[in-house]
Structure formats: C-alpha cells, structure tokens
Amino acid sequence: MPDSLREVWAGPRGELSQIEFHTHVAPSRDGLAEAAESWLAGQSSVIERLRIRATQIGSEGSAVVVIHGGPGTGKLRVAQWIHRCGNRSTRPLLVLDADDPTLHSQLDRVIATLTSGLASGASAPGTVALRNFERADEPAIRRLLEILGSQGVELVCALLLITKRNPDQLRDTSLLHAELLARAGNSVVSVPAVRHRGGDVAELARQFAEEAARRYDKSIRGISPQALAKLEAHDFPGNVRELQFIVEQAILRSSGDWVTGECFLGLDDGAAVHTTGESELVIRLPGSSLREIEVQALQLALKLSSGRIVRASELLGITRHALRRKLEKFGLNELRAPSNNPSTQSL
Numbered sequence: 001m002p003d004s005l006r007e008v009w010a011g012p013r014g015e016l017s018q019i020e021f022h023t024h025v026a027p028s029r030d031g032l033a034e035a036a037e038s039w040l041a042g043q044s045s046v047i048e049r050l051r052i053r054a055t056q057i058g059s060e061g062s063a064v065v066v067i068h069g070g071p072g073t074g075k076l077r078v079a080q081w082i083h084r085c086g087n088r089s090t091r092p093l094l095v096l097d098a099d100d101p102t103l104h105s106q107l108d109r110v111i112a113t114l115t116s117g118l119a120s121g122a123s124a125p126g127t128v129a130l131r132n133f134e135r136a137d138e139p140a141i142r143r144l145l146e147i148l149g150s151q152g153v154e155l156v157c158a159l160l161l162i163t164k165r166n167p168d169q170l171r172d173t174s175l176l177h178a179e180l181l182a183r184a185g186n187s188v189v190s191v192p193a194v195r196h197r198g199g200d201v202a203e204l205a206r207q208f209a210e211e212a213a214r215r216y217d218k219s220i221r222g223i224s225p226q227a228l229a230k231l232e233a234h235d236f237p238g239n240v241r242e243l244q245f246i247v248e249q250a251i252l253r254s255s256g257d258w259v260t261g262e263c264f265l266g267l268d269d270g271a272a273v274h275t276t277g278e279s280e281l282v283i284r285l286p287g288s289s290l291r292e293i294e295v296q297a298l299q300l301a302l303k304l305s306s307g308r309i310v311r312a313s314e315l316l317g318i319t320r321h322a323l324r325r326k327l328e329k330f331g332l333n334e335l336r337a338p339s340n341n342p343s344t345q346s347l
Contacts (some may be wrong), residue, residue, distance in 0.1 A: 001211065001220065004135065005130070009036045012291060024064070028098060036047075037077040037080060037081060038072070038083065038207040038208065038211065039074035039077040039204070039206070039240045039244075040074060040077055040078070041135075041200070041203055041204060041205060041207055042197055042198075042199075042200030042201060042203050042283075043198075043199070043200070043203065044197045044198035044200045045198070046192045046196055046197055046198070046202055047192070047197055050189065050190075050191065050192065051081070053189055054078050054081045054082050054189055054283045055081070057082055057187050057189065058081065058082040058084065058085025058086040059085055059086065060187075061086050061087060061088070061158070061321065062158065062184070062185075062187035063148060063158055063159065063183060064148070064158070064160075064161065064180065064181075064183040064184040064185075064187065065081070065082060065158065065159070065160045065187045065188070065189065066133075066158045066159065066161045066163065066167050066184045066187065066188045066189070067079055067082075067104040067160060067161065067162045067163070067189045067191065068162075068163045068164065068165060068166060068167060068188070068189070068191070069164070069190060069192065069193070070164060070191075070193050070239055071238065071239065071241070072162060072238045072239035072240055072241030072242055073192065073193055073194075073239045073240060074191055074239075074240050074241075075131075075162045075163075075191050076129070076131065076162060078091070078189055078191055078305065079095075079127075079160045079162060080093065081160075082127075083126065083127045083129075086127070086158070087128075088126030088127055088157070089126065089156060090126065091124060091125060091126030091127075092125045092126060093125070093126065093127045093128075093129060093148055094110065094125045094127070094128050094339050095129045096128065096129070096130050096131065097128060097129065097130070097131045097132055097136045097225030098132040098133055098134075098136040098137075099132050099135055100133075103136075103140055104139060104140060104143065107140060107143035107144065107147070108143065110125060110128060110147060110157075111146055111147055113125065114147060114157060119217060124157065124313045126157060126158070127157065127158045127159075128144075128147065128157060128159055128160070129159075129160040129161075129162055130144070130159070130160070130161055130162060131162045131250070131322045132163065133161040133162060133163040133170070134163045134164060134165045134170055134173070136177075138174055138176050141174075141176040141177060141180055142176065143180075144159060144180060145176070145179065145180060145229075146181065147159065148197055159180075159183075161180070161181075161184070164173075167181055167184070167188055174313055175309075181291050183336065193236075193239055194197070194236040194239045194240055194243060195235060199232075201228075201231055201236070201243065202228050202231070202232060204240060204243055204244075205223055205231050205243060205247050206222065206223060206230060208243065208244045208247040208248065209222065209223055209247050209259060212247060212248040212251040212252075213251055216252060217252060218251055218252075218254065219257065220251060220254060220257065220258070220259060221257045221258055222259070223250075223258070223260060224249075224258045224259065224261065225262050226257075226260065226261045227250075227259055227260055227261040227263065227264060229261075230261045231243070231246075231247075231264065231266050231267070233267075234267050238304075245304070245315075246264060246267075247259075249263075249265075249315055250264050251271065252262075252264075252265035253317055263315045265315075266311070266314065274327060291330075294326070294330070295330050295332070297316065298312075298316070298323075298326060298327065298330065298332055298335075299335065300337040301315045302332070302336070303335075305335045306337060307335055307337030307338075308337050309323060309324065309336060309337075319335065321338065333337055
C-alpha cells in the first residue's frame with residue numbers, strides 16, 4: 001500500500017507554508033485494488049465503481065474535479081487516488097483547507113510557484129486539493145480560477161474540490177462557485193457512506209486492526225467473528241473515520257490474541273460515535289510535540305463524545321479522574337458538556 005508523507009512545503013522564495021504534502025507511488029493498472037488506500041478497500045459494487053471512476057478521471061487528466069460525500073467517508077483518500085492515477089503523480093499533491101485563515105496567502109504562493117517557478121525549472125505542484133470547498137469565500141475562488149488561467153496552453157496543475165455538499169447545491173452559492181464548478185463538467189465523484197458499502201465493514205475493520213497492531217506493537221491475530229458481527233450491526237454515522245477510530249481503540253484495549261466484542265465499547269447500547277468534518281486528528285510532522293499530540297487527542301475524544309466525560313474517557317482508554325486531571329492541566333474544561341445537564345454527564 002502506498003505511503004503518505006506530510007511535511008511543510010517551501011514556497012518559491014523558500015518560505016515554509018503549512019500545507020500538507022503527499023507523495024505516492026503510482027499504482028499499476030492491474031493492481032489497483034491492492035494499491036488502494038485502506039479506506040477504499042472492499043468488494044462491494046459501490047466501492048468498486050468508485051475506484052473505477054476515480055481511476056478514469058485521474059487518467060483523463062481533468063483540470064477540475066469535484067469530490068463530494070458525507071463526513072468521514074474518505075474524500076481525501078479519493079483525491080490521493082486520482083492524483084496517483086494521473087500524469088501529475090510525480091509532482092506534489094498540496095492539500096489546503098478553506099477553513100484555514102492563511103488560505104489566501106497559501107494560494108498566492110502556489111500561484112507564484114506556477115508562474116515564476118516553472119520558468120526557472122523549480123518543482124511545482126501537480127495537484128491542489130481544497131478541503132471544505134463549500135466554505136471557500138469569493139477571493140479564494142478567484143485565486144483558484146487564476147491557478148487554472150495562469151498556465152498558458154499547457155495545463156500542469158489540477159484542482160480537486162473536496163466538499164460535503166452536492167455540486168448542484170453549491171452552484172447556487174455564488175456566480176464564482178458556479179463558474180469553477182462548470183470547469184469540472186462531468187468530472188464529479190460521489191463517495192458513498194459506509195451503510196451503502198454492503199459487506200465492506202469486515203474487510204475495512206481487518207485492515208485497520210492490522211495497521212493499528214503494527215503501530216502500537218500489539219500481537220493480534222485478528223478480530224473475532226462475534227466482534228465483526230457487532231461492527232457490521234452498527235450504523236456508523238461517522239463513516240469510515242468512525243470505524244477506524246473504534247477499531248484502533250479496541251486494539252489498544254485488547255489483551256489477548258484476538259480482538260473480542262468486549263473491546264468495542266459503546267456498540268451494544270447503540271450509542272454511536274458521531275464524527276464531523278472537524279473531528280479529525282491531524283498531526284503535522286516534523287515539529288509536533290508530545291503535548292500538542294495529547295491535546296489534539298483530548299479535543300477529538302471530547303468532540304466525538306459531545307463533551308461527555310465518561311464516554312470520552314472510554315474512547316481514550318483512561319479513567320474519568322485521569323481525564324479530568326488532563327483537562328485541568330491543559331485548560332480544556334470548556335470542552336466538557338454543561339454540568340447543569342445531568343443527562344449528558346452521565347453518559
């Protein structure tokens with residue numbers, strides 16, 4: 001499976017920009033299923049169609065592609081797949097976020113690299129992916145259109161617009177949104193929710209279990225049939241991201257050769273772990289301190305549990321008292337559910 005690397009990207013004059021940088025080895029045409037990101041693994045007809053569609057769009061070299069789907073479905077993984085399958089895969093994939101307050105300056109650096117960097121032979125991005133495109137303001141969209149229009153006859157950079165909203169809804173946002181979406185034409189990819197992926201849950205869970213076991217140096221033979229049945233009965237409103245998080249926590253709780261149903265807390269009572277586009281743990285390397293990583297993990301657990309101390313402590317695998325001490329230590333008490341609502345604190 002291809003590796004993914006995240007680091008800072010040097011702009012045309014050497015400035016460091018907090019842009020995610022991904023490098024990949026392009027998959028062979030005969031081994032796409034084996035080369036898939038783990039989030040896109042599975043044998044269901046919908047995920048197979050998605051892989052074929054993403055491969056086709058990447059091979060065609062579309063200038064603008066729209067990738068839409070619910071939170072946690074794997075839209076960024078599809079963007080990585082499309083980038084790998086195209087003739088721009090030898091150049092960087094730059095991932096930006098419309099919610100980032102420095103987005104405009106980052107886009108300015110991309111434009112400067114495309115206009116002056118190419119003439120000097122400097123390395124330029126092959127693909128720019130923008131997350132949360134539905135929240136991009138008009139100045140940002142003007143810069144995106146400039147990226148498309150600043151390259152002369154030869155198109156050297158593609159735009160992947162990642163959004164939670166359907167493109168038909170986005171066209172009514174503004175004329176500039178509609179203009180940029182029109183550049184995509186039929187190059188639109190819809191990423192399905194887990195509940196539409198048939199029997200993919202078991203295969204996804206096994207892959208996530210293997211990855212987590214390697215990461216945490218745990219000797220795990222696999223997930224028991226009873227535990228898999230419990231996972232397959234769950235609705236997963238947070239989609240693949242929720243499944244990955246739950247499996248990883250189960251690996252951390254496991255003490256034997258097999259991950260059993262008891263390791264999956266919160267699934268018996270139907271209390272689903274809800275995730276949103278914002279509830280994602282992103283550790284940027286190099287430079288992330290242990291404190292920063294711990295704070296992000298605490299913030300993520302509290303978001304997933306809606307601020308409920310008991311639920312958050314279960315997700316983190318620590319006691320309630322330990323969690324309270326950490327919240328006090330890092331000044332995160334405001335993320336707890338209101339204490340005057342007993343029903344939220346008891347869960």
